[in-house]
Amino acid sequence: xxxxxxxxxxxxxxxxxxxxxLHELAPLARGQHYKGDEVIYLPGSMQxxxxxxxxxxxxxxxxxxxxxxxxxxxxxxxxxFGDTVFSPGAPRVFGATAHDDCTxxxxxxxxxxxxxxxYPQGYPVxxxxxxxxxxxxMSILQDDVLRxxxxxxxxxxxxxxxxxxxxxxxxxxxxRLTRELIANMMGMTRQGVHRVLKxxxxxxxxxxxxxRVTVPDPARLQAYIETLD
Amino acid sequence: xxxxxxxxxxxxxxxxxxxxxLHELAPLARGQHYKGDEVIYLPGSMQxxxxxxxxxxxxxxxxxxxxxxxxxxxxxxxxxFGDTVFSPGAPRVFGATAHDDCTxxxxxxxxxxxxxxxYPQGYPVxxxxxxxxxxxxMSILQDDVLRxxxxxxxxxxxxxxxxxxxxxxxxxxxxRLTRELIANMMGMTRQGVHRVLKxxxxxxxxxxxxxRVTVPDPARLQAYIETLD
DNA sequence: ATCAGACTGTCAACTCCTTTACACTTGGCA
DNA sequence: TGCCAAGTGTAAAGGAGTTGACAGTCTGAT
Numbered sequence: 265x266x267x268x269x270x271x272x273x274x275x276x277x278x279x280x281x282x283x284x285x286l287h288e289l290a291p292l293a294r295g296q297h298y299k300g301d302e303v304i305y306l307p308g309s310m311q312x313x314x315x316x317x318x319x320x321x322x323x324x325x326x327x328x329x330x331x332x333x334x335x336x337x338x339x340x341x342x343x344x345f346g347d348t349v350f351s352p353g354a355p356r357v358f359g360a361t362a363h364d365d366c367t368x369x370x371x372x373x374x375x376x377x378x379x380x381x382x383y384p385q386g387y388p389v390x391x392x393x394x395x396x397x398x399x400x401x402m403s404i405l406q407d408d409v410l411r412x413x414x415x416x417x418x419x420x421x422x423x424x425x426x427x428x429x430x431x432x433x434x435x436x437x438x439x440r441l442t443r444e445l446i447a448n449m450m451g452m453t454r455q456g457v458h459r460v461l462k463x464x465x466x467x468x469x470x471x472x473x474x475x476r477v478t479v480p481d482p483a484r485l486q487a488y489i490e491t492l493d
Numbered sequence: 494x495x496x497x498x499x500x501x502x503x504x505x506x507x508x509x510x511x512x513x514x515l516h517e518l519a520p521l522a523r524g525q526h527y528k529g530d531e532v533i534y535l536p537g538s539m540q541x542x543x544x545x546x547x548x549x550x551x552x553x554x555x556x557x558x559x560x561x562x563x564x565x566x567x568x569x570x571x572x573x574f575g576d577t578v579f580s581p582g583a584p585r586v587f588g589a590t591a592h593d594d595c596t597x598x599x600x601x602x603x604x605x606x607x608x609x610x611x612y613p614q615g616y617p618v619x620x621x622x623x624x625x626x627x628x629x630x631m632s633i634l635q636d637d638v639l640r641x642x643x644x645x646x647x648x649x650x651x652x653x654x655x656x657x658x659x660x661x662x663x664x665x666x667x668x669r670l671t672r673e674l675i676a677n678m679m680g681m682t683r684q685g686v687h688r689v690l691k692x693x694x695x696x697x698x699x700x701x702x703x704x705r706v707t708v709p710d711p712a713r714l715q716a717y718i719e720t721l722d
Numbered sequence: 723a724t725c726a727g728a729c730t731g732t733c734a735a736c737t738c739c740t741t742t743a744c745a746c747t748t749g750g751c752a
Numbered sequence: 753t754g755c756c757a758a759g760t761g762t763a764a765a766g767g768a769g770t771t772g773a774c775a776g777t778c779t780g781a782t
Contacts, residue, residue, distance in 0.1 A: 326635055329722055334638035336631055347628055350620040357628045358635075377617065384613035388606065391579040391616070394623045399576055399586045401630045402565055406555055406587075408637060409563035409680035413768080442729065451638035456769050458731070474729060474778050493557060642738085671759065685739050687761070703748050703759065 268293035271318050271369050277344045280389035285379055294370045298362035307359045312373030314349045317341050320366025325448075326359050335448040338363055338441075340427050349373045350394070364440060414460050415492040417450055421470060422486055425479040438478040446477075464488075497522035500547050500598050506573045509618035514608055523599045527591035536588045541602030543578045546570050549595025554677075555588050564677040567592055567670075569656050578602045579623070593669060643689050644721040646679055650699060651715055654708040667707040675706075693717075 268290045272278055278286065295318065298304055305311060307326050315322075317339055324345060327333040336358060339345055348354045352373060380386050400423075407416050425437035447457045464470050469485045471478040479485055497519045501507055507515065524547065527533055534540060536555050544551075550569055556562040565587060568574055577583045581602060609615050636645050654666035676686045693699050698714045700707040708714055 326639070328639040332639055334635045336634060347624065347631075350617070350624045354625075358631065380616070381613070384610070384616065387609070387613060387616040387620070388579070391620060391623065394620065394627060395576065395579045398623060398627045398630065401627065401634060402576075402587065405565060405630060405634060406563050409677070410555070410557040410561055444729080448638070453770055454730085455732085455771085459769090462731095472730090493559075673759075682740060683760085684741085684762085688739090691761095701760090 266295045266318055266367055266369070268295070268369060271316055274342055275316050275344055276342075277314070277390055277393055278386065280386035281379070281383050282385070285383045285386070289371060289375065289379060292372055292375045296368050296370060298366055298368065300362055300365050302362045304360040304362060304368065305356060307356050309356050311356060312346075312348050312352055312354075314344060314346045314371045314373065314376050315360070316344045316369040316371070318367040318369045320362065320364040322366060322368065323361045323363045324358050325361055333448050334451070335445055338424060338427075338445075338449075341366075343427075346373075349376060350390075352377065411493050413450075413452070413456075414463060415489050417446065417457065417460050418464060418469075418485060418489040418492070420446070420449055421477065421479060422482060422489065424477075425482045425485070436478060436480045437482060438476065440475055441477045442475050443472075495524045495547055495596055495598070497524070497598060500545055503571055504545050504573055505571075506543070506619055506622055507615065509615035510608070510612050511614070514612045514615070518600060518604065518608060521601055521604050525597050525599060527595050527597065529591055529594050531591045533589040533591060533597060534585060536585055538585050540585060541575075541577050541581055541583075543573060543575045543600045543602065543605050544589070545573045545598040545600070547596040547598045549591065549593040551595060551597065552590045552592045553587050554590055562677050563680070564674055567653060567656075567674075567678075570595075572656075575602075578605060579619075581606065641721065642679075642681070642685075643692065644718050646675065646686065646689050647693060647698075647714060647718040647721070649675070649678055650706065650708060651711060651718065653706075654711045654714070665707060665709045666711060667705065669704055670706045671704050672701075 269286060272286045272289055272293065278289075281289075298320075304315075304322065319341060321341065322339045322345065323335055324337040324339065325333055325335045345360060347357050380390070404420075407419060411419075424439065424441070428439050429435065429437045443457055443461065444454050446461075447454045450457060461470070461472070464485075465472060467488065468480070469488055471480060498515060501515045501518055501522065507518075510518075525533075527549075533544075533551065546568055548570060550567055551574065552564055553566040553568065553574060554562055554564045574589060576586050609619070633649075636648060640648075653668065653670070657668050658664065658666045672686055672690065673683050675690075676683045679686060690699070690701070693714075694701060696717070697709070698717055700709060
């Protein structure tokens with residue numbers, strides 16, 4: 265099994281809590297392994313947990329009756345998820361799926377909420393981070409309206425690259441990702457994404473391999489995107 | 494001028510604060526009037542305030558260099574906005590514009606944050622509400638991927654109708670809104686929206702007049718949207 | 723080492739939305 | 753009252769992305 269404490273310490277959402285609070289929380293944490301593409305939970309289920317990605321990566325997604333899937337986010341190791349932790353009683357709105365083989369650390373929502381009440385210095389950090397997530401989703405929405413397909417796809421790749429090497433120094437970022445999944449994130453088809461990607465690839469801004477995407481120089485990609493519109 | 498206290502009392506974001514806290518806050522509130530389509534603030538400006546719509550309605554929006562505008566939300570009387578209140582130091586991400594003639598009540602961010610520290614019982618409500626905004630924006634993103642144009646436009650109108658008569662009983666909802674603005678919200682053109690709207694209108698689910706939209710029976714519109722997939 | 727399954731490249735037909743253009747209606751204001 | 757700006761209806765031409773179909777390529781598991 266995994267050691268909960270270091271993971272709790274590194275979770276940004278809990279950064280406002282003192283060490284003693286994390287010690288209280290640690291024994292309640294439950295580690296869970298998932299294989300790639302295994303469902304972690306479905307939308308609508310009545311749970312209220314905070315989950316932390318301890319290893320691997322997790323997709324936030326949902327799908328409609330006709331089998332089309334929407335990938336709303338891909339969360340890297342170290343990030344947290346669990347949309348309803350702060351809204352007790354509400355059913356889950358989105359689903360979560362293992363993107364790679366991964367380990368997830370679950371914290372009961374009730375325990376977290378009562379802990380925050382006893383250590384209120386943890387609240388401002390949480391509010392700040394949830395707010396920032398709200399902006400970034402709104403920014404995506406904004407891009408859908410204001411920018412062309414190429415800029416939108418580029419930005420999404422850039423975002424993934426930045427998130428992926430948040431810990432390491434800024435340099436080339438490489439991660440597992442199929443074109444099908446990019447399409448699911450963009451609300452397009454694999455073929456539609458293909459044409460745009462060929463363009464960006466021809467300029468050396470991204471490189472593709474079987475099931476893998478590499479951004480050699482994130483800064484250069486960013487500069488290019490800004491010229492587009 | 495307007496009386497701040499009743500407005501603070503009715504603001505859901507402040508619902509967790511005791512009466513005495515609101516009394517502390519009231520003298521710091523500053524009311525401000527805006528004419529229709531007047532800019533309240535632009536993205537990038539360095540302010541940190543919580544704003545409450547005391548009268549009229551406010552658009553959250555931004556626009557690109559070529560003059561295209563994206564309307565991200567239309568906020569009704571009673572709702573709050575100010576994306577960076579909980580992230581001190583961050584510049585505003587989106588702009589705000591008066592939708593009708595309106596009155597906005599501004600609360601300094603520093604004052605609000607220090608007040609919450611002294612009355613931490615206010616935090617859970619704030620976290621809950623910001624979380625819920627996050628879901629609803631993510632739901633829009635999801636719809637863009639999973640559902641067709643007609644379902645998306647219908648849902649947006651329904652959402653506006655529900656928000657508009659949140660206080661009154663559920664019945665017909667009527668509000669000022671041009672087709673151009675609907676298009677700006679959907680990331681489409683006026684003409685593109687027109688065709689879809691003709692369809693929905695023919696079934697009596699919505700009615701249009703010059704600069705005005707009416708949803709006679711929100712429940713029926715909702716039922717229709719769900720048949721679309 | 724090899725084979726099945728997953729991933730990718732490409733193409734043509736089609737659909738939907740945009741662009742461009744113009745005529746018409748509505749409502750407020752001088 | 754009459755004018756003008758804002759809002760609306762409509763239609764043809766064009767483009768961008770989807771659908772569907774198929775062949776090629778890579779990887780991991782047996």
